[in-house]
Amino acid sequence: MTRIINPKKVYTYHQLSVDIDRLNETYPDLLAVDVIGKSVAERSVFSLKLGSGKQEILVNGAHHAREWLTTTLLMDMVETYCLAASTNQCIGSYPVKDILKQVTIYFIPMVNPDGVTLVQQGPELFLNSCKLREWNNNKDDFMDWKANIRGVDLNRQYPVDWEQIHHDPGRPAPMNFKGYAALSEPEVKAVYNFVSGHDFKLAVAYHSSGEEIFWKYKSTGEQEKYAKKIANITSNKTGYQLIYPTDNPSGGGFTDWFISHFKRPSLTIEIAPLVGPRPVPLSYYDKIWNENKEVPLELANQLII
Numbered sequence: 001m002t003r004i005i006n007p008k009k010v011y012t013y014h015q016l017s018v019d020i021d022r023l024n025e026t027y028p029d030l031l032a033v034d035v036i037g038k039s040v041a042e043r044s045v046f047s048l049k050l051g052s053g054k055q056e057i058l059v060n061g062a063h064h065a066r067e068w069l070t071t072t073l074l075m076d077m078v079e080t081y082c083l084a085a086s087t088n089q090c091i092g093s094y095p096v097k098d099i100l101k102q103v104t105i106y107f108i109p110m111v112n113p114d115g116v117t118l119v120q121q122g123p124e125l126f127l128n129s130c131k132l133r134e135w136n137n138n139k140d141d142f143m144d145w146k147a148n149i150r151g152v153d154l155n156r157q158y159p160v161d162w163e164q165i166h167h168d169p170g171r172p173a174p175m176n177f178k179g180y181a182a183l184s185e186p187e188v189k190a191v192y193n194f195v196s197g198h199d200f201k202l203a204v205a206y207h208s209s210g211e212e213i214f215w216k217y218k219s220t221g222e223q224e225k226y227a228k229k230i231a232n233i234t235s236n237k238t239g240y241q242l243i244y245p246t247d248n249p250s251g252g253g254f255t256d257w258f259i260s261h262f263k264r265p266s267l268t269i270e271i272a273p274l275v276g277p278r279p280v281p282l283s284y285y286d287k288i289w290n291e292n293k294e295v296p297l298e299l300a301n302q303l304i305i
């Protein structure tokens, strides 16, 4: 069967929308698509529900604009899992169809569709293109942009220790500006509302620099022990190293919020070697795919065994 997702090209918001429709038509019994909110420039923030299990886990990507290869990775997972479940095949040692009967995996493949579009296509598409250039230090090249199109870093927007976030520039910028209030940005509000309305047993936020896993945020005791187990399993699967935070970690991230609020494990997985402030080159994709393709299945499996 011809595959729908082509991971070997620049993955745009438009391609994402087209591919989601095609996946939905191809796998109507396995997949359910929803729009959980709209971006500042009215692009859809999609969720894809895979499976029918009572337990739920969440995998999201592209909070940061230049890290759009995480969207590619998640969409490739969705299609690969659908194909395996519909033909009753295993991926590695994982019986996908059986796992999805017990655990539903939700994907939010592109949290920041405006930012991704800005990185890939430049500022002309946006009504505030002059402001965007100004915030980008008058550069025309937006390859290093991480924020949304209001210059707010969406991974510094969640309501956990938001007041004390480190290195905040205090105004719109390509990265690190936490905004004028937590949850001020519609993309984060969409994720926040969606997650709050579910009962996710664990979550993964995919990012793309350093082949590292962030797993701890001020958790202690049994919560920390279980989180470390989940993090170790993921580290063994990917080969990525675990990061131990300082005593005074900067808050505001999705993972920080999920861990603190729900007292359950969440991982920030950084998928690529350090490549500098730009999107991860497509030439890394096969390596990244092999390291990560089984991660959500393994995490789902942890809830069953």
Ligand SMILES: [Zn+2]
Binding pocket: 064, 067, 155, 207, 208
């Ligand atoms: Zn990131």
